[in-house]
Amino acid sequence: MKKYLVLAWASSILIFLVGCASEKLVAVYTVPAASVKASNLSDISPLAIVVSANLDGNVAVNPAAIESSVKQQVASRLYQEGVLKSTDIIWGNLQGGSKIASTFEKYNSAHGYARYVSDELEAGTLFLDIDATLNNDLLKETTTFELKWLPYNRKERKDEKDVPTSAPDYDRVQKREVEVTYDILQTVGKGTLKARMVDKQGNEIYRKSFPLTFSRKNSLQVHEAPMTANDIFAHMITQPIEVLVKQISPHRESRALRVNDKGCKEGVLLLEAQAYAEAATFLENIELKTPADWENLGLAYEILGDYTLAREAYTQGDCAARINALDALEARILASEGGRAK
Amino acid sequence: MNKAYAFCLTMALTSVLFLCGCANDVYWVNLNYKTPGNSGITLKKDSKVKLLAVGDVQVAQATLHNIARTFDKSQNSEVKIIFDANEPADYYILLRICTDFRISSPEAVPFNGSTRIVERNSETSGCDMIYTSPGTPSVSGATSVLGSIYSIASLDPVYHFEISMHDGDFAIEEGRLRGNEQFVKLFVEQISYGFSDMFLTKVRGISTAIPQNIADDAMVSALQAGAVNDVAVRAQALIPDNFEEYRAKIMAVEKEKDRKQFEEGLCCYYLLALSRELVNFDIDNLRRLHKLYSQIFLITQDDGLAKACANSLARVEQKAQISGVKL
Numbered sequence: 109m110k111k112y113l114v115l116a117w118a119s120s121i122l123i124f125l126v127g128c129a130s131e132k133l134v135a136v137y138t139v140p141a142a143s144v145k146a147s148n149l150s151d152i153s154p155l156a157i158v159v160s161a162n163l164d165g166n167v168a169v170n171p172a173a174i175e176s177s178v179k180q181q182v183a184s185r186l187y188q189e190g191v192l193k194s195t196d197i198i199w200g201n202l203q204g205g206s207k208i209a210s211t212f213e214k215y216n217s218a219h220g221y222a223r224y225v226s227d228e229l230e231a232g233t234l235f236l237d238i239d240a241t242l243n244n245d246l247l248k249e250t251t252t253f254e255l256k257w258l259p260y261n262r263k264e265r266k267d268e269k270d271v272p273t274s275a276p277d278y279d280r281v282q283k284r285e286v287e288v289t290y291d292i293l294q295t296v297g298k299g300t301l302k303a304r305m306v307d308k309q310g311n312e313i314y315r316k317s318f319p320l321t322f323s324r325k326n327s328l329q330v331h332e333a334p335m336t337a338n339d340i341f342a343h344m345i346t347q348p349i350e351v352l353v354k355q356i357s358p359h360r361e362s363r364a365l366r367v368n369d370k371g372c373k374e375g376v377l378l379l380e381a382q383a384y385a386e387a388a389t390f391l392e393n394i395e396l397k398t399p400a401d402w403e404n405l406g407l408a409y410e411i412l413g414d415y416t417l418a419r420e421a422y423t424q425g426d427c428a429a430r431i432n433a434l435d436a437l438e439a440r441i442l443a444s445e446g447g448r449a450k
Numbered sequence: 451m452n453k454a455y456a457f458c459l460t461m462a463l464t465s466v467l468f469l470c471g472c473a474n475d476v477y478w479v480n481l482n483y484k485t486p487g488n489s490g491i492t493l494k495k496d497s498k499v500k501l502l503a504v505g506d507v508q509v510a511q512a513t514l515h516n517i518a519r520t521f522d523k524s525q526n527s528e529v530k531i532i533f534d535a536n537e538p539a540d541y542y543i544l545l546r547i548c549t550d551f552r553i554s555s556p557e558a559v560p561f562n563g564s565t566r567i568v569e570r571n572s573e574t575s576g577c578d579m580i581y582t583s584p585g586t587p588s589v590s591g592a593t594s595v596l597g598s599i600y601s602i603a604s605l606d607p608v609y610h611f612e613i614s615m616h617d618g619d620f621a622i623e624e625g626r627l628r629g630n631e632q633f634v635k636l637f638v639e640q641i642s643y644g645f646s647d648m649f650l651t652k653v654r655g656i657s658t659a660i661p662q663n664i665a666d667d668a669m670v671s672a673l674q675a676g677a678v679n680d681v682a683v684r685a686q687a688l689i690p691d692n693f694e695e696y697r698a699k700i701m702a703v704e705k706e707k708d709r710k711q712f713e714e715g716l717c718c719y720y721l722l723a724l725s726r727e728l729v730n731f732d733i734d735n736l737r738r739l740h741k742l743y744s745q746i747f748l749i750t751q752d753d754g755l756a757k758a759c760a761n762s763l764a765r766v767e768q769k770a771q772i773s774g775v776k777l
Contacts, residue, residue: 168552177548180596180612187610246561253567255578262574274573288580290565331564333618338550339592342614374747374756381760385767385777386744 132364133379135411137437138191140444143314143355144305147445151307152232152356154193157182159236167242167295169337177338178236178345185353192357194234232307234356240299240320240344244334250289251328257282290328295335297322297344303352314356318348363433365407371400384408388417399425406430475754476659476761482676483656483728489648490772491599491609497540498530509549509593509634516642521650541608542600549593549637551630552618559585562620590618591633595641613644651731658724659761661754664714669721673728681725689718693742700749713752720746720755724762733775740766740777 140146159175159182183194258281260274298321305314322344326332353359367379372394378387388408391401402425409418415434422430501517503510518531532539554562563585567578594614601608615637621627646652653676660670666688672680690696696719700712723742726735740763747759770777 170550173548173550176546177594180546180548180594184596184610184612244558244561253578253580255567255580257575257577259575260573276576286580288565290582291560291563293561326564328564328566331620333588333590333620334552334554334558334561335616335618336550336552336590336592338548338594339590339616342592342594377756377760378747378763381757381764383760383763383767386740386747386760386763389744390748 132366133382133407133411134362135365135407136360136362138358139361139437140441141192141355141357141359143316144357145444146358146441148307148313149192149358151309152192152305152313154231155186155305156231156233157194157236158233159238161238161240163238163240163242163299163337165241165243165297167244167334167337167340169242169341173338174238174341177342178238178349181342181345181349182234182236182353185349186357189353189357189359191359232305232313235302235304235306237302237304238299238320238345239302240297240341242297242337242340243295245294245296247292247294247325248289249292250287253286253288255284255286257284292326293334294323294325295340297340299344301345301348301352303356305356316352316355318351320344320348365410367407368400368403371398371404375401375404379404379408384411388412397424399427401425403427403430410434474662476757477662478657479660479670479674480655481658481673481724481728482653483731484651485654485656485731485769486651486773487647487649488772489609489611490774491649496530498532498537499541499543500532500537500539501543501545503545503547508630509637510545510547512634512638513545513547513595513641516638517645520642520646540601544598544600545641546596546598547593548595549634550591551633552590553627554588559587562586562588586621587627588618588620589627589629589633590616591630591637592616593637593641597645611644611648613641615640656765658765659754659758661717661720661752661758663754664717664752665721666714666718669718669725673721673724676728678725678729681722685718685722689715689722693719693745697745697749706751709749710751713750713755716746716750717752717755720758720762727762727766731769731773733770733773736766736770737777740770 141149144152157179159178161171161174161178163169163171163174186192186194259277261277263273263275299319301318301320303314303316303318304312306312322340324332324335367376369376372391375387375391375394378384378390385408388405391397391405391408394401397405402421406418406421406425406427407430409415409421410430415438419431419434422434501514503514514533518533521531563583565580565582568581570577570579592615594612597609597611597613599608599610617633617636619628666684669681669684669688672678672684696712696715700709700716703709703712719742723739723746727739743759743762743766747756747763750756750759767777
């Protein structure tokens with residue numbers, strides 16, 4: 109009886125696995141900023157980023173380096189999202205800055221984005237105020253070690269009688285527990301990032317505070333050299349910057365989509381291989397499409413970013429859930445474009 | 451119960467066979483394709499690129515020279531790196547480098563102690579002991595680089611990128627602490643590597659599907675060795691030059707099952723197309739190959755060849771996407 113149950117279970121697992129073999133695809137969408145209306149973007153782009161850092165604690169910090177680093181990270185993330193432009197202010201040492209400036213002057217022009225901000229009042233500004241404490245602390249911790257004592261028994265080797273040797277006698281092993289207090293390094297960073305954004309008219313359109321935290325403790329297993337201040341700070345700031353960028357800038361989001369494996373074999377094969385353009389062409393050219401083919405065609409268009417054609421295909425295939433998901437995406441975009449934030 | 455047992459067993463075996471069958475249509479080989487940098491930014495041919503760096507002077511200067519050497523070594527003749535401020539350039543690459551080194555002060559040394567169990571053995575016994583190593587000096591370094599590429603023609607930033615890294619060690623473990631120079635060397639090498647990966651045309655290994663049962667072994671071996679000419683020579687012996695004629699010949703066969711005799715030939719065209727993709731990523735070439743893979747995909751009756759073509763179509767689509775071109 110038990111054997112049959114095991115077999116039935118194994119079969120169902122295998123069938124389940126085969127069922128799950130339909131590939132997950134990933135569609136990437138550009139969605140609006142969570143806290144800034146799309147209609148406000150023209151009033152803040154290109155965005156100047158002003159960072160001020162107030163840092164203390166027993167880890168030596170160069171605030172200017174931290175400010176540069178944060179500015180770099182925010183500018184870079186905004187660039188990667190590809191919508192909201194940020195101003196490009198030269199930082200670094202004076203020697204480098206003047207070298208850059210003189211080089212660009214030869215072309216009688218400012219470099220890159222700098223030309224957008226000849227008049228700073230024309231741009232929005234993102235103020236980032238950082239208050240943080242970075243400390244390396246020496247902690248006392250207590251643990252219990254189990255220490256073993258293993259006696260060896262003397263043993264004569266048969267071939268060389270003059271050479272004594274020994275073998276562990278595991279039956280006589282003795283164990284004792286010892287409580288030990290030891291020093292351990294803990295690096296702790298705590299603070300706040302206050303973000304405030306004003307448009308070119310000086311109206312505040314965004315304000316939010318982010319907690320900054322970092323904690324790393326060496327252990328008996330992990331023993332690492334203390335980190336530099338920049339490194340600690342980079343760990344503290346990365347996640348808040350991710351959230352900040354999503355709140356102030358249109359950004360990309362991804363969603364997993366599943367191929368309908370009831371569709372024609374070739375269409376499924378192309379989608380599973382991620383040849384989306386070819387899948388769309390191929391499925392378009394099929395004369396008699398099943399609902400699954402229409403759904404797969406819609407998936408190909410959705411991943412290629414053509415939501416109009418995707419919606420048409422989903423409608424033909426009667427894929428209500430897919431249409432609802434697209435509707436929800438478009439509703440977010442419309443809501444963002446619908447009015448100016450106060 | 452016997453019926454249920456038989457049913458379950460049949461289903462299990464069918465599932466296993468199905469999975470095995472799926473897995474055996476193709477096998478995967480690592481082929482070396484000449485590909486543009488991962489950034490998708492192709493600096494135009496024969497352009498002059500001016501490298502500038504601000505920030506940590508020591509790292510910046512070393513980085514600039516290392517990147518220039520990397521360009522030279524890669525034999526990437528498409529761009530020339532220049533440092534002379536008076537020489538006109540097509541692109542500026544500006545690197546902002548922020549570096550931080552930390553060497554433990556006397557007050558910080560006690561923070562670096564460690565406690566662990568060590569084994570001690572003698573002639574008569576072995577025992578565990580608790581060993582506490584005293585604090586030892588340590589050193590850590592971190593650097594972050596934000597790079598921007600500007601086209602002089604438009605003065606627009608073409609691309610921004612970030613590279614960041616950190617490292618550290620103890621005197622007790624490494625024997626001798628690394629100094630700033632060693633950290634600079636390490637970081638510069640990594641920055642240069644990241645830079646070349648983003649912007650240099652290089653030969654990069656990509657896993658590629660090969661049909662399991664119909665691929666000509668000699669052609670596959672030549673592909674793996676990167677011997678493009680050998681692939682072409684072998685193909686000449688096996689298939690006609692003109693794919694369209696071959697395709698027309700296949701389409702003229704009325705019964706589908708009679709077309710199977712042409713599958714090995716179709717696979718040769720597929721392997722030949724791969725050899726052309728290995729050495730040329732020009733968009734016109736990619737378009738030609740995309741069309742060819744697509745045509746083979748549409749007429750083949752071999753599951754492995756269909757799967758391999760789908761894989762190659764996806765790869766070509768991704769290459770075109772990186773280059774910002776629609777096929």
